Amino acid sequence: MNFLELVKKRQSCRKYLPGIIKKETMVRCLEAARLAPSACNSQPWHFIVVNTPEIKDNLAEKAFSGIYKMNAFAKQASALIVVVRERSQFSAKLGSYFRGVQYSLIDQGIACEHLILQAEEEGLATCWIGWFNEKAVKKFLGVPKIQKIDTIISIGFAENTEIRNKIRKDILEMADFK
C-alpha cells in the first residue's frame, strides 16, 4: 500500500467490533509517533495507552458522559490513547512566543497522525477525539491538573471497512501556485 492509498483508507471509525490489540502492534504504532519531527526536537507529547478492558471502560465512562456523550461510541474501541501535552524545549518555547504560534500543538498533530496511519497499516481503525471531559480524565488517570490533555485516540477493529468518500475542498480551493 503506498502512502496515498493509506491516506485514502484512513477514516474516522465510530463503530468497533470487540478484539484485543497485541502489545507489539501497539508498540509499532507508538514507534511511528516516537519518530515524528517536532519543533526543536522537543517531542512535547506523552501517550497513556489504556488497553486493559476494564480500565478502558471506566475511562470511557468518565470521558464521554453528559455533554460529551456524542463520543460515547469510543467505549466500544479496544483501546483509548490519551495524549498529554508536554512542555516544549526552551528554544521551541522562545520561538512560539516570538512567532505567536503554539508549535507544540502542530507537533502533537504530526505525532498522533503518525500513530494513526501506522494503526491503519496494521489493519486497525481509529478516531481523533477532541471533545471529552478533560477534568474527569485527568482525575481518573492521575494526570496533574496543570497539564493539558488535548486529544484522545480511539483504536480498535472497524465494524465496517468500506471506504467512504472523503468530503474535502477542491485542490484549487485549498492551494495557489506561484
Place this chain on the structure above:
Amino acid sequence: MNFLELVKKRQSCRKYLPGIIKKETMVRCLEAARLAPSACNSQPWHFIVVNTPEIKDNLAEKAFSGIYKMNAFAKQASALIVVVRERSQFSAKLGSYFRGVQYSLIDQGIACEHLILQAEEEGLATCWIGWFNEKAVKKFLGVPKIQKIDTIISIGFAENTEIRNKIRKDILEMADFK
C-alpha cells in the same frame, strides 16, 4: 516502502541540489494534505506553492533575512510552500473555545505532515520551518495582515540521502501502558 520505513526515511533536509519539481508530483503531495482529517472537517489551511525559481528566490530573501537567517538554506530548495491558517468552522471554533485548545494548529500539523510524507515517497526532501519573517512574507505574497502564517515547508532534492539516526526519547519515556 511500508509506513514505518517512510517515517524513518523522512528527515529534515537543509542542503538541496538544484532541480525542478514536476507539477503532477506537487499535486500528489497536495492531494495527500487535502485528504487529511481535521476537527469538524474544517480543513483550516491554504497552501501557497511557490515553485517558480525567481519568485521562490525573492520569497526566501524576504522570509529568511536578518534574525531569520539561520533558515536561509531554504533558498536552495526547489520550492517553498507557505501554509496559511484558515478559519475553522463554527462547531470546531466552539469546541476549541470550550476545550481551550487551538485545534486548527493540530489540523495543520496533520495536513502538512501528509504533504511531507508524500513528498518523501516521491523521492523529495523537505524541512518544516517555523522561524521566518511572517510580516515580510505576507507583504510579498499579498496575504492579508489579519491572517496567520505558521509554517513554511521547503521541498526539493536532497544533496545527501543517507538516513541519519533520529535522536528521540525512548518509548517507555514517552508512553505508559494501563
